[in-house]
Amino acid sequence: MKPGSEPLRARFPALRTSPPPIYLDNAATTQKPDTVIEAVREALESAGAVSRAVHPLGHAATERYEAARERVAEHLGVPPHEIVFTRNTTAAIHLVACGWPADGAVVASRAEHHANLLPWRERLLPLAPRPDGRFDVDALREQLQRERVSLVALQHASNVTGLGTDLDAVVDLAHRHGAVVLLDAAQTAAHRPLEVERLGVDLLTFSGHKMYGPEGVGVLWGRTEVLERIRPVQIGGGTVHAVSETLEPAWREVPWRFEAGTPDVAAAAGLAAALDLLEDLGFDAIAAHERALVAQLHSQLERRVPQLRFAVPHDPDSCGPVSFWVPGLSPHTLAKALGDAAGICVRSGYHCAEPLHRALELPPTLRVSVGVYNTSVEIERFVDTLAELLQLHGL
Numbered sequence: 001m002k003p004g005s006e007p008l009r010a011r012f013p014a015l016r017t018s019p020p021p022i023y024l025d026n027a028a029t030t031q032k033p034d035t036v037i038e039a040v041r042e043a044l045e046s047a048g049a050v051s052r053a054v055h056p057l058g059h060a061a062t063e064r065y066e067a068a069r070e071r072v073a074e075h076l077g078v079p080p081h082e083i084v085f086t087r088n089t090t091a092a093i094h095l096v097a098c099g100w101p102a103d104g105a106v107v108a109s110r111a112e113h114h115a116n117l118l119p120w121r122e123r124l125l126p127l128a129p130r131p132d133g134r135f136d137v138d139a140l141r142e143q144l145q146r147e148r149v150s151l152v153a154l155q156h157a158s159n160v161t162g163l164g165t166d167l168d169a170v171v172d173l174a175h176r177h178g179a180v181v182l183l184d185a186a187q188t189a190a191h192r193p194l195e196v197e198r199l200g201v202d203l204l205t206f207s208g209h210k211m212y213g214p215e216g217v218g219v220l221w222g223r224t225e226v227l228e229r230i231r232p233v234q235i236g237g238g239t240v241h242a243v244s245e246t247l248e249p250a251w252r253e254v255p256w257r258f259e260a261g262t263p264d265v266a267a268a269a270g271l272a273a274a275l276d277l278l279e280d281l282g283f284d285a286i287a288a289h290e291r292a293l294v295a296q297l298h299s300q301l302e303r304r305v306p307q308l309r310f311a312v313p314h315d316p317d318s319c320g321p322v323s324f325w326v327p328g329l330s331p332h333t334l335a336k337a338l339g340d341a342a343g344i345c346v347r348s349g350y351h352c353a354e355p356l357h358r359a360l361e362l363p364p365t366l367r368v369s370v371g372v373y374n375t376s377v378e379i380e381r382f383v384d385t386l387a388e389l390l391q392l393h394g395l
């Protein structure tokens with residue numbers, strides 16, 4: 001099966017309506033294939049509380065949940081006990097931010113998504129992005145020389161510009177100054193392989209729902225010794241071996257000390273099924289398909305809508321999101337009109353990255369983001385409809 005092919009599209013119920021939506025909001029969330037829906041349904045069909053019950057249904061639920069953990073670990077090339085299930089990327093970053101030792105500052109760029117800025121707020125040394133929107137490695141070097149920094153938090157790719165970072169340089173610098181690196185891979189997990197060893201980072205986060213899996217599950221991966229530095233903040237059932245008379249907890253090992261309460265087994269099973277889909281398609285094929293769509297989008301927009309302004313110039317390595325604005329017309333008006341006129345789903349606004357927009361002096365933008373099921377016919381339809389709408393507005 002190939003990205004963009006009819007057999008692949010047929011596996012997504014949301015695309016089987018007549019007419020199907022033209023879904024170009026994949027940076028926000030993705031549609032789910034039948035295999036993911038089936039995995040969630042199967043898990044819901046026989047419930048049992050994970051790690052709590054010794055009866056057969058409880059045992060089956062625990063096995064399903066731990067099998068999902070093993071699947072994620074296999075995908076990243078790491079041991080299963082280094083995989084912490086969370087609700088989403090935001091919760092994974094919070095888990096680190098709330099429990100990270102107080103002995104040092106945290107550095108992040110203002111180009112980050114709010115989810116990777118606000119949780120660090122109280123000890124954040126914010127870096128301005130470079131004028132082209134990219135992470136400023138020189139500014140990081142200066143900051144590391146000036147201050148004691150214990151953690152550098154950065155995104156693998158921006159949800160506004162799609163641009164990545166010179167990760168090797170950041171990891172090398174941070175490690176030389178004794179800081180760990182947390183990589184927010186929310187925008188790359190569906191587009192690029194996350195080979196943890198090769199990335200060289202210490203902590204990694206992503207969300208199931210942005211990679212064709214269900215909402216309600218995200219992942220925090222960390223090297224064991226780094227996870228062990230994090231104080232569990234959400235504590236309760238499942239996190240402790242024993243509780244003393246004075247309510248002193250004896251922590252379970254990682255990752256279980258971070259997974260308080262009854263977990264979402266069905267969502268974890270759905271995420272495992274989503275990884276099967278991505279690996280079956282192959283990341284080389286996915287990247288080639290999506291790069292071609294983004295290149296087509298850029299060149300057709302440049303030709304057909306010359307008054308449009310891109311947030312950043314086209315980068316062939318970009319992970320997908322393309323943001324732009326049309327002077328004289330609000331992106332919300334445009335997004336609503338695209339949806340009403342042709343069932344085209346795109347995002348408008350600041351995309352939870354207001355400081356980035358401010359740093360680059362961008363107005364609210366319209367964002368188009370592609371996924372494995374999008375086709376070149378859809379891109380053409382989007383550009384045609386946009387051009388027609390602008391004509392209607394006399395622009």
Ligand SMILES: Cc1ncc(COP(=O)(O)O)c(C=O)c1O
Nearest residue numbers: 088089090113115159186187207
């Ligand atoms: C780069 C980036 N980080 C974090 C998030 C937050 O993801 P979630 O809403 O799944 O927690 C997003 C969501 O758009 C994102 O694009």
